[in-house]
Amino acid sequence: MKISSFFYLVSFGVRTILLGKEDPILGTIIVTDRCNLHCKHCSVNNISSVLYPHDQIRREMEQLYAMGVRILFFCGGETFLWRDGPHTLRTLVLEAREMGFLIVNVVTNGTFPLDLPEADLILLSLDGDRERHNAIRGDTYDAILENVRRATADNICFYMAVNRINRDAIRAVCETARETPHVKAVSFNFHTPYPDTRDLALTRAEKAACCAVIGEMMEEGAPVFNLRSAFPYLIDNRFPTPCRQCVVMENGKLSTCGRCIEVPGLCEECGYFFVAEYTLLFRGNVRVILEMLKTYLRYI
Ligand code: SF4
Ligand code: SF4
Numbered sequence: 001m002k003i004s005s006f007f008y009l010v011s012f013g014v015r016t017i018l019l020g021k022e023d024p025i026l027g028t029i030i031v032t033d034r035c036n037l038h039c040k041h042c043s044v045n046n047i048s049s050v051l052y053p054h055d056q057i058r059r060e061m062e063q064l065y066a067m068g069v070r071i072l073f074f075c076g077g078e079t080f081l082w083r084d085g086p087h088t089l090r091t092l093v094l095e096a097r098e099m100g101f102l103i104v105n106v107v108t109n110g111t112f113p114l115d116l117p118e119a120d121l122i123l124l125s126l127d128g129d130r131e132r133h134n135a136i137r138g139d140t141y142d143a144i145l146e147n148v149r150r151a152t153a154d155n156i157c158f159y160m161a162v163n164r165i166n167r168d169a170i171r172a173v174c175e176t177a178r179e180t181p182h183v184k185a186v187s188f189n190f191h192t193p194y195p196d197t198r199d200l201a202l203t204r205a206e207k208a209a210c211c212a213v214i215g216e217m218m219e220e221g222a223p224v225f226n227l228r229s230a231f232p233y234l235i236d237n238r239f240p241t242p243c244r245q246c247v248v249m250e251n252g253k254l255s256t257c258g259r260c261i262e263v264p265g266l267c268e269e270c271g272y273f274f275v276a277e278y279t280l281l282f283r284g285n286v287r288v289i290l291e292m293l294k295t296y297l298r299y300i
């Protein structure tokens with residue numbers, strides 16, 4: 001991250017905390033819900049299967065930028081499936097950069113070649129060791145790791161959604177992150193139980209055990225892109241929700257925090273680490289603030 005971007009984000013944080021503002025800083029644009037996978041824990045793939053038009057996504061970028069968003073994520077479905085005529089995911093990342101977004105990240109399932117050095121981070125879902133990952137995501141583990149090894153930049157961050165199937169594979173994913181070329185870090189979430197995937201939700205005791213393992217791995221030097229200071233809040237689901245500084249745009253519709261905001265009662269069971277980390281940060285939690293400064297400077 002450029003030093004000027006760092007100071008911009010710090011000054012946004014200070015203003016938000018001191019003045020109690022709720023302006024957004026982090027935005028996600030869903031470019032499509034089309035996906036080549038049907039993961040067991042997923043409730044959002046292939047509902048419309050539309051690749052949203054380039055002009056529309058560009059307008060959404062402009063709208064988010066005008067609202068003050070400076071950290072942008074492109075998300076799916078599977079983002080690498082998106083195209084519109086000559087335009088590809090790379091077009092969107094480059095346009096976002098030209099527009100002035102300070103951090104531009106992409107979320108992917110990793111089953112397509114990873115040639116996107118223009119993105120700050122490629123958040124790539126790896127949900128366990130081979131056995132557990134494949135149990136959730138189909139037989140994709142070996143192909144994904146081959147794509148990671150062949151990637152053209154060191155901008156990959158594994159993204160693991162921990163659930164009842166893979167809760168014992170946290171250590172394996174940390175070790176894979178440490179050993180695999182082009183991987184900067186691993187970031188965790190707990191499964192957020194949509195009505196059709198409640199059976200995968202972790203209990204409080206299971207979440208505590210998972211956080212203990214993640215903490216041990218951090219102590220052993222594993223590259224974990226999360227904040228330990230937020231773990232107690234995640235275990236007990238006692239962080240404020242939704243995150244007012246985060247917005248998501250899908251097909252022209254703007255939502256606060258996530259598209260999941262429309263599912264009744266889901267925010268009380270939210271498993272997204274970023275929601276805990278950002279809401280605690282903007283409430284002025286000193287331990288979270290200090291750890292976030294250190295972590296973001298290390299990985300972005
Ligand atoms: S890759 Fe992502 S969008 Fe596709 S089915 Fe899996 S979780 Fe859902
Ligand atoms: S469940 Fe609620 S708090 Fe969690 S990401 Fe979705 S909208 Fe945000």
